[in-house]
Amino acid sequence: MIEQxxxxxxxxxxxxxxxxxxxxxxxxxTGLLNLGHVAFYAIGAYTSALLAVGLGVPFWGGMxxxxxxxxxxxxxxxxxxxxxxxxxxxxGTLGFTIIVEAVLKNWASLTRGPLGIAGIPKPRxxxxxxxxxxxxALLALAAAxxxxxxxxxxxxxxxxxxxxxIRDDEVAAGALGKDTFRAKAKALALSAFLAGVAGxxxxxxxxxxxxSSFSITETILIFSMVLVGGTASLLGSxxxxxLLVLLPEPLRFLPIPSDIVGGMRQAIYALLLVLxxxxxxxxxxxxxxLRDAWARARRRRKGA
Amino acid sequence: MSALLxxxxxxxxxxxxxxxxxxxxxxRERSITALIGPNGAGKTTVFNLITGLxxxxxxxxxxxxxxxxxxxxxxxxxxxxxxxxxxxxxFPKLTALENxxxxxxxxxxxxxxxxxxxxxxxxxxxxxxxxxxxxxxxVGLEEKAHAKAGGLSYGQQKLLDIARCVASGARLILxxxxxxxxxxxxxxxxxxxxxSLRERGTTILVIExxxxxxxxxxxxxxxxxxxxxxxxxxxxxxxxxxxxIAAYLGE
Numbered sequence: 001m002i003e004q005x006x007x008x009x010x011x012x013x014x015x016x017x018x019x020x021x022x023x024x025x026x027x028x029x030t031g032l033l034n035l036g037h038v039a040f041y042a043i044g045a046y047t048s049a050l051l052a053v054g055l056g057v058p059f060w061g062g063m064x065x066x067x068x069x070x071x072x073x074x075x076x077x078x079x080x081x082x083x084x085x086x087x088x089x090x091x092g093t094l095g096f097t098i099i100v101e102a103v104l105k106n107w108a109s110l111t112r113g114p115l116g117i118a119g120i121p122k123p124r125x126x127x128x129x130x131x132x133x134x135x136x137a138l139l140a141l142a143a144a145x146x147x148x149x150x151x152x153x154x155x156x157x158x159x160x161x162x163x164x165x166i167r168d169d170e171v172a173a174g175a176l177g178k179d180t181f182r183a184k185a186k187a188l189a190l191s192a193f194l195a196g197v198a199g200x201x202x203x204x205x206x207x208x209x210x211x212s213s214f215s216i217t218e219t220i221l222i223f224s225m226v227l228v229g230g231t232a233s234l235l236g237s238x239x240x241x242x243l244l245v246l247l248p249e250p251l252r253f254l255p256i257p258s259d260i261v262g263g264m265r266q267a268i269y270a271l272l273l274v275l276x277x278x279x280x281x282x283x284x285x286x287x288x289x290l291r292d293a294w295a296r297a298r299r300r301r302k303g304a
Numbered sequence: 305m306s307a308l309l310x311x312x313x314x315x316x317x318x319x320x321x322x323x324x325x326x327x328x329x330x331x332r333e334r335s336i337t338a339l340i341g342p343n344g345a346g347k348t349t350v351f352n353l354i355t356g357l358x359x360x361x362x363x364x365x366x367x368x369x370x371x372x373x374x375x376x377x378x379x380x381x382x383x384x385x386x387x388x389x390x391x392x393x394x395f396p397k398l399t400a401l402e403n404x405x406x407x408x409x410x411x412x413x414x415x416x417x418x419x420x421x422x423x424x425x426x427x428x429x430x431x432x433x434x435x436x437x438x439x440x441x442x443v444g445l446e447e448k449a450h451a452k453a454g455g456l457s458y459g460q461q462k463l464l465d466i467a468r469c470v471a472s473g474a475r476l477i478l479x480x481x482x483x484x485x486x487x488x489x490x491x492x493x494x495x496x497x498x499x500s501l502r503e504r505g506t507t508i509l510v511i512e513x514x515x516x517x518x519x520x521x522x523x524x525x526x527x528x529x530x531x532x533x534x535x536x537x538x539x540x541x542x543x544x545x546x547x548x549i550a551a552y553l554g555e
Contacts, residue, residue: 157418172393177381
């Protein structure tokens with residue numbers, strides 16, 4: 001029983017780690033304050049779930065389709081929004097989240113509205129079912145590791161340096177030969193693709209999705225993971241995701257009426273966020289925390 | 305004499321203000337040309353028009369025979385024009401070395417190139433790093449290679465900004481007040497650097513208020529006033545021009 005519970009938390013933490021890392025590509029590395037991430041997550045989850053339930057498409061195809069659909073929306077969203085800066089981009093992407101949520105609730109003939117989609121099949125691999133929890137946990141872990149590997153390659157590449165330059169000074173990046181609109185659109189599309197994959201991973205695990213799984217509070221939760229872990233730090237996002245998934249869990253075991261547990265979770269997130277912003281604004285593992293610690297350690301060894 | 309940059313009848317207004325009003329001038333290949341004039345004469349606006357930061361209203365800008373209007377700033381950079389900004393625009397969170405590496409274009413800059421063409425990326429990165437070190441050496445910032453650019457002093461950031469243009473390999477470099485606010489040592493270093501760049505075939509257009517610097521360094525001077533060029537030619541001729549004296553000292 002306790003194993004099942006821990007494996008469940010592990011899977012959820014992996015899904016959020018993918019979401020936080022991919023959001024960090026936009027927010028931390030490119031400087032795009034995107035509050036629309038949960039919409040990409042929803043698009044991936046619904047695409048994959050509808051393909052599986054309606055057309056019997058297997059999980060792997062659905063996951064890819066979910067990722068691609070989210071990437072397409074990410075790319076399209078970039079056209080009206082990449083010219084927006086700072087606060088205006090926040091509002092634009094927030095509007096996108098609200099639109100997607102409204103469509104999920106009201107386009108009942110496609111999405112079944114607030115009733116949600118039930119009976120999403122668990123994935124199979126080489127004829128084996130991945131429905132036992134340990135198997136699904138391995139799948140989630142593999143997806144999180146692949147995401148980490150892919151994103152660390154991208155951010156360390158010349159393209160990643162272009163993104164950081166755009167974040168630091170977009171005008172200068174343009175004057176140095178970078179097509180800033182295209183670079184931002186590509187970054188947003190990749191970020192959305194990975195969120196879509198996370199959505200498929202979530203939908204086929206929980207086997208039931210409805211619009212309430214993808215509300216604005218989710219967007220804020222993912223954003224908090226990025227900020228707590230540290231912007232422009234992939235490991236930070238993993239740490240932020242793990243921390244925010246695990247931190248409110250002890251509430252389950254306390255004698256608290258269940259109707260206030262939800263509120264208390266939000267209070268814990270808020271408290272943590274305020275603490276981090278006051279005490280460690282660069283986040284738990286900010287951009288160069290690890291590199292600097294490594295350099296310090298090396299200096300000390302040399303000095304000794 | 306061959307003109308690398310040819311500006312003809314350039315116009316640009318902001319609301320009711322005519323920032324540039326029919327300005328025309330040439331920049332000879334392998335020369336150092338100064339663009340001078342009182343505050344508000346439209347010098348920086350001319351730079352912004354050349355580099356595609358703001359759209360041209362009327363007039364023509366030709367670079368090596370090619371029209372620049374309707375090109376975006378990254379396309380103009382790719383043709384071989386790099387610039388600095390009056391308000392420094394270095395990338396503060398990148399290291400000095402990365403600041404110079406970013407100015408060098410390559411074939412493998414796509415989002416998945418590190419995955420799909422790793423050997424090409426590695427090769428280009430090695431070449432960029434070498435060139436970046438070389439340019440840092442040129443401006444005497446070699447020890448700062450791995451320091452965050454945002455942590456450098458003002459003078460060092462100015463040098464880094466110029467080094468970034470040099471690293472780009474641009475044929476034409478536009479410098480917006482390169483020696484404003486820097487100490488005499490750095491000023492002399494910049495002067496020597498610009499001379500050696502000219503030796504190597506780079507063309508330089510520079511906005512500067514420091515007349516000692518301009519008269520000593522430049523081959524040609526273009527004087528702007530109220531968005532219009534009122535004089536141009538070699539320093540000794542411009543220095544004695546009646547309209548120039550009037551514009552600078554008032555009548």
